[in-house]
Amino acid sequence: MFIILFLFLPACKRETGHDGKSILKVNFSVSATSLDPAFASDQPNSWACNQLYNGLVQLDKNLQINPCIAKHWMISEDRLTYTFILRQDVV
Structure with a gap:
């Protein structure tokens, strides 16, 4: 069990940007095709737009x-x- 945890732990790291802010990296199984909320008609596009826009x-x-x-x-x-x-x- 500890070996499995040890293998996945590096994939969940947080990085700090040059200005001291945290960076969150997310991997999707399907990439977003648009960051325009008007065209966000599926889950990957909607999720990306929800992270970018209020x-x-x-x-x-x-x-x-x-x-x-x-x-x-x-x-x-x-x-x-x-x-x-x-x-x-x-x-």
Whole structure:
């Protein structure tokens, strides 16, 4: 068991970049074909875009919806129209 752990341990290392920030390297079995969120229609592309871009909202650890780049939002009475107000620093 320890031999197997010893073999896989080097594949899980963290590196530090030149500016002191951590670098995370991830290997996919299928490579992403686009980093454009408009074309992220499959799992590898969606995962890559989720790592690169912030959404309008985000879920917290209790799965509650919280603002991300949206400052707040309104939902129409018929619940068909959602209006998001963006933060000033992302406009």
